[in-house]
Structure formats: structure tokens, C-alpha cells
Amino acid sequence: MSEPAAPLHDDTARVVARLSGVRKRYGENTVLDNVDFTVRRGECVALVGPSGTGKTTVLRLLAGLETVSGGTTEITSSTSVVFQEPRLIQALRVWKNVLLDDAHRTGARTRAEAALRDVGLEDKLTSWPVSLSGGQAQRVAIARALQRNPELMLLDEPFSALDAFTRRSMQSLVSSLWARYGFGLVIVTHDLEEALLLADRIVILSQGRIHHEMRVELPRERDVTSAEFNLLKRALLSSFSLSMS
Ligand SMILES: Nc1ncnc2c1ncn2[C@@H]1O[C@H](COP(=O)(O)OP(=O)(O)OP(=O)(O)O)[C@@H](O)[C@H]1O
Numbered sequence: 156m157s158e159p160a161a162p163l164h165d166d167t168a169r170v171v172a173r174l175s176g177v178r179k180r181y182g183e184n185t186v187l188d189n190v191d192f193t194v195r196r197g198e199c200v201a202l203v204g205p206s207g208t209g210k211t212t213v214l215r216l217l218a219g220l221e222t223v224s225g226g227t228t229e230i231t232s233s234t235s236v237v238f239q240e241p242r243l244i245q246a247l248r249v250w251k252n253v254l255l256d257d258a259h260r261t262g263a264r265t266r267a268e269a270a271l272r273d274v275g276l277e278d279k280l281t282s283w284p285v286s287l288s289g290g291q292a293q294r295v296a297i298a299r300a301l302q303r304n305p306e307l308m309l310l311d312e313p314f315s316a317l318d319a320f321t322r323r324s325m326q327s328l329v330s331s332l333w334a335r336y337g338f339g340l341v342i343v344t345h346d347l348e349e350a351l352l353l354a355d356r357i358v359i360l361s362q363g364r365i366h367h368e369m370r371v372e373l374p375r376e377r378d379v380t381s382a383e384f385n386l387l388k389r390a391l392l393s394s395f396s397l398s399m400s
């Protein structure tokens with residue numbers, strides 16, 4: 156797939172999600188405290204931070220799967236989520252897995268086919284999920300998210316179960332889909348290199364608060380071996396270490 160030009164970062168693009176002073180409590184446990192978080196159309200934000208620090212909770216709030224305990228949210232109604240595991244229904248062929256509840260909508264099958272083409276799986280339309288590799292199954296999950304034509308795409312550690320080679324090809328797939336369709340993209344990842352490869356902005360969450368934000372001004376395609384990339388990686392590592400202390 157040829158790589159379209161990535162959208163230039165645009166501070167005036169429409170906001171597709173905004174959390175303002177958000178607090179989230181589960182019982183007595185305050186999981187998020189005073190979180191401000193904005194995503195614009197065409198922007199890619201990576202959310203990183205130690206385990207149990209509230210990253211998935213932020214994503215679930217953005218997806219409308221949770222409600223806040225305090226503060227306010229403004230979020231587009233057009234969101235799609237991809238989780239760490241593809242969550243395919245084994246009893247449905249691939250194209251029906253892409254559509255799920257949207258199957259009855261006009262033109263849905265055509266959209267499923269187009270989405271599967273976008274992720275390079277046009278030959279798996281009528282396959283069963285059991286016959287797919289881990290990477291292919293995750294591509295189906297991405298096709299499912301894409302066919303809804305979202306303004307905001309939310310990915311929660313989508314590649315962490317994949318081997319390094321498959322992960323790199325999935326990163327490049329997501330990057331090219333994001334560049335082509337211009338949705339706002341939030342990716343939760345433990346992989347700081349992945350954050351630097353994909354994001355315009357990296358947000359470090361620690362103990363339920365935003366610890367640090369870093370803009371990534373590197374041109375795309377990014378080169379993990381370049382001096383600039385490694386300089387930023389060192390800065391990010393040091394902020395990340397501070398967030399854990
Ligand atoms: N439904 C829930 N009920 C009670 N506590 C919850 C619930 N969901 C999350 N938590 C708690 O909220 C905190 C943050 O969890 P969250 O899943 O957001 O962390 P995370 O940063 O995504 O972690 P990881 O990197 O391990 O995925 C944890 O202490 C967790 O136990």
C-alpha cells in the first residue's frame with residue numbers, strides 16, 4: 156500500500172474529544188484526578204504510563220463506555236475502539252465480524268469489503284476467524300473499526316500480543332490509514348518507540364494524573380535509527396522514569 160502524505164498537525168482542527176478536569180472514582184478508589192485531554196481531527200496522541208495508572212480508563216471514557224465522576228467531557232458520537240485482543244466472534248465469517256450490528260444497514264457489505272481491502276484482507280472475506288493468524292485477526296478488528304467511518308479511533312495496546320515483525324507492519328498500516336482518513340487517533344501503548352513512531356503528541360499518565368506531555372515534531376516516515384529519533388527517545392525515557400518515581 157502506498158503511503159499517503161500524513162496530515163500536517165493543525166491546532167485549529169476540530170476537537171473530536173475533550174476531557175476537562177475529569178475525575179473517575181471506583182468506590183473509594185480515585186483512578187483519574189483532574190485530567191485534561193484534547194484530541195483534534197487528524198491528530199495522533201499516544202497515551203503511555205505505568206501499569207494500573209488509568210490509561211484504559213481514559214480510553215473507556217473517550218469511547219463512552221464509562222461515565223465520569225467529576226469534570227466534563229465533549230466527545231464526538233463517531234468513535235471506534237480496538238482492544239488488545241481482536242474480540243472476533245468465532246461463529247461469524249470474517250466479513251460479518253467486520254459488520255456486526257451494522258450488517259442490516261444499507262451498503263454495509265460493500266463497506267465491509269472496502270474496509271477489508273484497506274487492511275489487506277480482501278481474500279479473507281468468507282474465512283472463519285479460527286483460520287486467521289494473530290496479526291490478521293487484529294486487522295479484521297481494525298477493519299471493523301474503520302467501516303464505521305469514525306472521527307475518533309481509540310486503540311488500547313492493539314499490537315502488544317504480536318511478534319516484533321507483525322507489530323511493525325501493523326504500525327505502518329495504522330499510520331497509513333490514519334493519514335488517509337484523517338480521524339483523530341488515540342493509542343495506548345507500553346512501547347515508547349511505538350509512541351514516537353506514530354504520535355504527534357505523547358501524554359504520560361502517572362497515578363491518574365497527567366505527568367508530562369511531549370510534542371513529536373519529527374517528519375514522517377520516521378526512522379528509528381535517526382539521531383533525532385533517539386534524542387527524543389532518551390527524553391521520553393527520562394520523563395517516563397520520573398513519572399514512576
Ligand atoms: N471496573 C473497575 N472497577 C474497579 N476498579 C477498576 C475498574 N477498572 C479499572 N479499575 C482500577 O482502575 C485503575 C486503573 O486501571 P486501568 O485499567 O485504567 O489501568 P491501565 O493504565 O490501563 O493499566 P495497564 O497498563 O495494566 O493496562 C486500576 O487500579 C484498576 O484496578
Ligand SMILES: [Mg+2]
Nearest residue numbers: 210211212311
Ligand atoms: Mg490498560
